[in-house]
Amino acid sequence: MIYADNAATTRTSPAARQAVLDTMDRFWGNPSSLYAFGQEAAEVLYQARADVAACLNAKPQEIIFTSGGSEADNQAINSAAAVGKRKGKNHIITTPIEHHAVLHTVEKLAKEGYEITYLPMDASGIVKVEDVAAAIRPETCLVSVMFANNEIGTIQPIAEIGALCREKKIPFHTDAVQAVGHVPIDVEAMNIDMLSLSGHKFHGPRGVGALYVRRGAPLVSFIQGGAQERGHRAGTENLPAIVGMAAAMKDACAKIAANDAYVSTLRDALIAGLSEIPHGALNGATAPRLPGNVNFCFEGIEGESLLLLLDDKGICASSGSACTSGSLDPSHVLLAIGRPHEVAHGSLRLTLGEDNTMQDVEQIIAAVKDVVTYLRGMSPVWKELEKGERNYVI
Amino acid sequence: MLYSEKVMDHFRNPRNVGEIPDADGIGEVGNAKCGDIMKMYLKIDDGVVTDAKFETFGCGSAIATSSMATELIKGKPLSEALTLTNKAVVEALDGLPAHKLHCSVLAEEAVKAAVKDYYDKNNIPYDATQFCDHDCENCSLEH
Structure with a gap:
């Protein structure tokens, strides 16, 4: 068999597989438990968070683990929309070539009264920074442009868009599901406020992903319950998958x-x-x-x-x-x-x-x-x- | 698997592919914008379909249903070929996924369009209501 569908999913790497198994065998305690065995699991969770953060030049506390890229996209966009609404801002800028996790989320928001601008697109499959600049309005509450397209692989001018959004003080989200582990990403240098990623696109396990959120950016929680993920996502952490993803990401980013x-x-x-x-x-x-x-x-x-x-x-x-x-x-x-x-x-x-x-x-x-x-x-x-x-x- | 073994067999080894240069009736249905076009060629002798061939642009089930439809009408009297339903094509293929059933409708329509073309060319009178007029909203045909 010749596997040529790595944008759909990737083979789980031996390092990721081993990390999953080790975590299941040795660190099956609940990271929220106070006793030493639970705290060992909390240590492992922290290390995974630090590893994921390091690959993006982020801080560990800026990483929220999710069930995957779609959840991260949903949470990022809905959060920015909710925060925008409180400030009387209801305009979102995105591209017509986003993944459905982004497109369907903004379409849902459009039905709720948000205004969506889809940036112009030509045969290149790459947005122009000047089009982003032209689309920005006083009521813009989010710019969401994918890092790299999942179908045609084109890479967007993320650093330039990030700089523009920073200058205009508009939150900038990028769906980097296809890019993480494949192209260098630096959330600081690129002025990215929110970034979505998915474990199984770089040889990690599936059912796990992460949302990077710049410190201070408000987030809305969509799962109510315990105080995991600093209150941004309730539910006992999927530690084996998280650790497996972190191992795969470290590997992929190094190579x-x-x-x-x-x-x-x-x-x-x-x-x-x-x-x-x-x-x-x-x-x-x-x-x-x-x-x-x-x-x-x-x-x-x-x-x-x-x-x-x-x-x-x-x-x-x-x-x-x-x-x-x-x-x-x-x-x-x-x-x-x-x-x-x-x-x-x-x-x-x-x-x-x-x-x-x-x-x-x-x-x-x-x-x-x-x-x-x-x-x-x-x-x-x-x-x-x-x-x-x-x-x-x- | 998405498709039955029968569908895969007719997809991998389609029967009666090609053009009949001196066809007596030709029917083309579907459109490229929707992603499938079927073209059916019939040779008709003494009211009997003596040969049937097809050309199809489309997905696996479009090719398989075209192939099966030609098999089901070859050697049959025209009256019988006209009664071919999409359901009969689906059954002969051991079923199709729900979102692929329209391919079998296209196969039925391609056969009918080819017979109608034969009638029109030879000034043979027929009951127009038995043919699809592509007015889907007021369709009385059971497919």
Whole structure:
């Protein structure tokens, strides 16, 4: 099997697995308990918090552990919205290519009377800082721009947006689920006020994530109960998963430069190989782009059948086709960067990691070429394109 | 698994793929914007479907339902081909996930569109109500 869907989830690293098991075996006490055995667990929890914080250049007390990236996004945005409302501010700026954890949260807030500005988006898949500046109003209570896109891998100008928001004194949140452990992040230098991350995107366990919140930024708690996480998230801490995530994050952050050099070489070879397929095109700018992300549209075919046939050849990939999502519309990201529906249906996302090899890349290129040719051979759309009865889009 | 073994078999090894250059009836349904188009070619001799082929742009179940529909009407009298329902296609494939049932409707419609095309080309009178007019809100057809 060639696993090329690392944006969906990643293999749990041996270090993370070991950390989970050790915590289960040795530190199963409740960190809130007063006796020494409970306090040992509290020590382990503190160390995990310190490790996660260090990877972001944050302070341990600025880290809130959550059930994952979606919860962190929900809490960050709803908190900023609630705080804004108290000050009479009800305007939120975000992008049309956010993950649904952000988009659906702001859509819910829109129904409650908040005004949402979706920043302009072009084929590059990267927002412009001047567009953020132009969108800011006196009543803006939050700017939320993802660090790197989960579908097309484009990296946003986070430091520039952070500096702008700092200057304008507007809270700035970034969904960094795809970026943490893959690109360097410094919440101080980048002026990030809130940041969401998820353990299983960098070889940690799933069901665990974190929200970084700059000290002093008010947070609303959505789970009422005990005083865990400094009162911001009730419930006994999922210590094994938290410690596993911290181990994976420490590992991933230590290897960012080496992994980036290796994985981006694989990515560029894959992009070059797939670019040989006629009437196919890379989605989003080549750079800045996550080291492992490759996302193509191929005209005249549909993504789900492409994925099923790649699966038959042992390749795990994903698509922004409507058929793979269970909805009628293809990926909102591909539509936002200007791909028409019929082309967006024929998309393929391959996300590589440090476990992949150049041999994997060669096999993927050969398999995708075969499958695209085969599916085009039975596609009435492709036939019309070839006959000139329909115009090529790409 | 998302799909039954039968669906995967007809997806991996689709029967009757291709074009019939001298087809007597051709039907095309769906649209690329929605992500599926089926084109059905029929050869009709003496009121019997002597050959059926298809070309499909679409997901796994779109390809599998096209393949199964051609199998179910080949060698059948036109009157019988016209009674092919999406339910019969779904049953023959051992079921489809709920959100894929529209693919089977497309397969039924593609067959009907091809028969209608044959009737129209040969000035054969027919009952127009048995064909989909793509007015979904006032649809009387049971699919």
